Amino acid sequence: MSAHLLVEARTAIRTRRSLQVREKVRREGEERWKFALENAGQGVWDWDIEHGRLSYSGLYAEMLGHSLEGFDPGAGAAFARVHPDDLPRITAAVEAHLAGHTSSYLTDLRLRHRDGHYIWVESRGKLIERRPDGQPKRIIGIHTDITARKRTEACLQQSLAELERSQSVAHIGSWSRDLRDGTMRWSKETYRIFGLPPDTPLSFDLGLDFVHPEDVAAFRHAMARACRESGLQEITYRLVVQGRVKWVQEWFEYTMDDDGSPQAVLGTIQDITPIKCVEDELRVAKQLAESANEAKGVFLANMSHEIRSPLNAIIGYVDLLSRELTHPAHKRKLVSIRDSAHQLIAILNDILDQSKIDAGRLDLDAKPFAIEGLLERLLRQFEDQARHRALVLSVEAPPATRALVVSGDEPRLLQVLGNLVGNALKFTEEGEVTLRLECLERDAGTARLDFSVTDSGCGIEPAMHERIFEPFTQIDSTMTRRHGGTGLGLSISQDLVEAMGGRIRVDSEVGRGSTFRFELALPLAAQAAAEPVPRRAAPRMPHFGGRRVLIVEDHAHSQEILLEMTEALGCVADVASDGSEALACALGQPRYDLILMDMQMPAMNGLEATRAIRRLPAYRTTPIVALTANAFSEDRRTCLDAGMSDHMGKPVTLTQLAGVLADWLPCAREDTAPDAVTAPALPPQTRPPALGEALHLRRFIDTGRADLARLGAHVEAGERAPAKALAHDLKGIAGLLGAHRVAALADEIGQALHAELDSAVIRYLAGKCEASFAELDAAHRDDTA
Template sequence: MTDCEHSLGCDFARSMNRDSDANSPHRLARDLQRANLEVLAERKRSVELLAELNRTQSELSRVKSSATLETDSRLQAEVALGESQERLQLALDAAGLALWDCRYPFTDVYLSARWGELLGDIALEGNWRAADLVERLHPEELDGLRRQLRRVLDGEVQRTSVEYRFKAGEEWVWLEAHAMVAEVDLRGRVTRLMGTQANITKRKQIEEKATQALLMAEQASRAKSEFLANISHEIRTPLNAIMGLNQLLLGSQQSNEHRQWLQLMDDSSRVLLNLLNDVLDFARIEAGKLHLENIAFPLRPLFESTSKTYLEQARLKSVDMKVYMSPELPSSMLGDPLRIRQVLTNLLSNAVKFTPAGGQISLSVDASREAGLVKRLIFKVADSGIGIAPEQHKAMFEAFTQADSSTARQHGGSGLGLAICATLVKAMGGRIRLESSLGQGCKFEVELPVKDISLPKSDQKMAPQTVAKADVLTDRRFENIRVIVAEDNTVNVRLMRDALRQIGCEVRVARNGDEAIKQWREWTADLVLMDVQMPGVSGLEATARIRELERRMQRPPVPILAVTANAMAGDQEAYLAAGMSGYVSKPVDFPRLFQTMSKALETRASGEVRDTQPSEGHAIYPASTRKRNAHIQQTLERKTKSLQSALARRDPTAAQLELEALVEALSALRAERVLRICRGLEMARHAGEWGLFARAFPLLEAEIAALIGQLGSGTVGGT
């Protein structure tokens, strides 16, 4: 078949060899028509085949393109993942962190290569048995690590961190681990943990050095405080004799010339005492042991008595001093009268010291009001003295600073006064300002927040009053009062004995604590003046023994006053905790001593009357008060028993909590004495002095028992 025949789809030779009928024109035309139809059909099939082929090629091209895109995306993702992992590794390396990974059942742990670098052991990489790693943990940290791990596995936390020691070779290194939950199953159970480790050995070494340095600093501070306390005691003891004997001489018949000499001695002694007090106050401030009272006191008497002293000093120096007190002043306020007086004293003392003859000093005391209520107390001290240059104002409130070196030579002083003033004013929530220029005098303005209260007249009568020196040794309130003086210093013994005898007291002397106890047993004393630091049995121990004997023998408690040169913060609370009734500091100020003695004797007398014969006015009281008092009684009884239990266990945390609860209950009663005993017990607990705590606790029990009795009888009540 020719190519043409093949393309047309027929065999011409075969067709031509047929019979004549087959070669007739009609037959030929029919055959040609059929051939054309077949050719068309074949062509159609070819076109369809070609189209199918094109479609297949297009699909193959699309699939190829899709595969190419997918391959490119996968390659890009792999590249990005590699870069991310590289960045993570760089970050871990930069932070000095190693990775660990642990899956359920947590028997194996994967460690990254960084572990070996951190610990100097290249073997610490790859999969490790958890038990093998546990063997290298420090025994002291094992329990803590287990507790933290258990919290994570129990679902309490999703993340945690812990510091522990790990054995690396022959050394222990400190590691800091951070862990997180990486996977959980359908039931919420943790199935995978991951985390990082960091070697913190150097940091721990630095912290240890810092801790040691802090301990050394604290020890040095304690040593300094002890030194100051001791040196204070050593200075105050002879100073007490000098000032006391001087007062005895001033109270006797003397010529005018001799009296002037004695007055100069007295003034010089007081200057020395003020310097000593400044140093001690600064030491307290530096040690963070400054304690502020928050008690009610009448305001005007404080400023009147303080200014009176400096009015006389100014007059003697030919300086005109004026005092103005606003009628708007509250009658009384809550605060620390001793510290307010100290600030005022420092400012007035400087004004008198630096103002020349013919100059002027003024003290003004005022109050600012808001909405009709007194909110701030303002007092100003101005003088026409030497003044202070503006550039030195800030430095004047710094310790050991004076305007120039010639100031100390000409006027004396420690340079601590204004620094102490600034600290005290700030501690009381106030502020102090200075206005001055060289040669133009100074003006100090102090503002203090005020809580205005009203004191009953009876309380105002009990406010401290200044006793004139001339009347000190002619006071006959103490006629035939029996006093035991426990004192080991011979000069102080003679001083106290002579002073007490001059006011009518009967005196017996004890040279140590044992003798004081013996005198108390053999002689019915009305009062004991007890030195604290004595050879053998100390004053504190003697007091505790006397209190115990009083309970056993059912004798009424005798007032015991601490008379000591110890003047550091916390001394008073410790003495009260030991069972003492009050505190007088050496050098003894006789007006203050006699006032304290009088108050102690009056308290004892009123206590005896109250216990045996309660007044009818207090025997019946409202049901609401009875209910409130009954609740306070129950609280006091319960907390006292809990505190006793904490004491038996020597549990400092429980003791602190129970003391705080007791203080809260007692604050409603304003039971100041019992509150002071609680503060003393708190100091003993904080210092770990369980012996003192145990000796003082029976005193607290007795005081609370008496208080509970008064609550029941209605002689006291909650506020």
């Protein structure tokens, strides 16, 4: 072989080896590059444009749920995996790059996974080789799975949108200021508060220009103080925005660098103009409410009078008829009427007590009383009720505690204990109710007493333990409908106990009963100062031997009752319907020995009539007794100041009237028992409707159904006020007659009207009420058949 050929062979061998080394190095570099990319979570692809084929790394295939063996290498398949919405974007990016407009391309897109869902990828690509004619030949790139990042970004965007929405709803904006370069950032709501478009250039002076001139100094002072002091700062001031004053409340805080210098300040700003308006309205409303307290008292006095007048008639007739009727069934009906009337009086008293508490007019009258007497009165008050319900009512108190004589408001304390014992009996179906009294501590001048009432009743849900002491809150509406009540008893009791220096608390478990407990520190009093405990004695009824009495009353039933009562007590009575008639009677002859004067009457009321009668020489000292439902002590003083001699609350019983007459008139004799006085029976046509049961029930069914139809017509016409009045009247009459289902439904209709519920609800309740009327009608027809 010639030397020349040998050199060429050696050169070729070296060249081949060099190429092999470079190829090896290239392959190793590519392998390292692919390894690095795949371990970084990036899939590699290589697109041979000239032949329309793509090659992929294993991780790229795995991203899309494929294996390399089953992965279609065609370019068409690659673009088919792109989400239709993203295909125009990626196509445009690749084409612009291949055309030489960009050095590489970068875009986000969605690729379809093997199971059908899409993943987000960040696609980077670069052309690495062109053909001799300049056409693109080969492009390589990487895909990075950014699905998690996209989800995070979506959550962040949603959070930002919710934050902006929350700021808009609450009228609270946020802001920040970088003290190093003075840049400021406002949220959208902050721009809205200042009435500026969101692209307005910001500066500290810009915001300061909006501050009300009278508040600029306070604003600057607050900012300076916040810079000196660490922690959150607050300031309330006014802005003037587009000629209108806005109240804003700002909270802000400075952030400091390592050397303690202020670096930035960030805060929130809230538009509190509506709150300020409400505060102003509340101040005005408070002033109006305070000035209306007296008017409220007058209204309640009127209401009391209007309610007690018919109750006076009911209780009076019951009192009289119970002395005439002997049939057991009639007696039971009279007892039912009496109990219903007294229940109404209890409700009325609760409402008036709550009114006095609200008006701050609840005064305590401390006097000496014996604990033994208190317990005796309480037992006497509830022993019949407990016996009727087959419950054991007991009092547990050590003899030393029973023997105590203390100073306090015994009637109010009896009212509290009566409420607690009455509730315990009401909500206990079987078992016992126990009042316990214990002297926890005693020194020379004070006894600290613990009162508790325990029952074995239904118990109270834990969530209700605090709420039951709120006014008009009841434990269970179903039980309340069955047993009655206003929801005021516990609230009033709590107020009374707090006025005495204590607080009621309750321990209860559903199904196992309840214990109500309170402690009072009461001053000790001398034994002789206590009033004796009244004992049961045979009642005695006076007879007044023809004394002349004038009854001044505008209510027809009350006239009949008082007339019959006074005649039953041996008096001769005349009736006047108002003050002017009373004055005319007083001017006649012969003169009256006593005048019973109603307070509220048309034309001339009781006070005016009393003053006019007192100016007559013959009546300057004649006893004039007020008949009124006014329950406040100042009302009694008003009667006395007008010249009246005494005050008698409605409803009036025969015994009560006899006691008042005995105080002012000498009686001819005393009968040993009330039954000895024979009252003339009322003529049938003058008997009150409540006692003509069949006729009255028939009338109630007919008129009640007609009223219910009128109520529905008012509702359909959008006339809710007269509909509420009809529901109220229907409830009252039905309750008085014992039609409890109708009364309960009428109550629900009234509440629905008050709450302005949809007419469909009212129609539904009215339909149920009509069905109850139908049942009542059928039962009545069966009874009278």
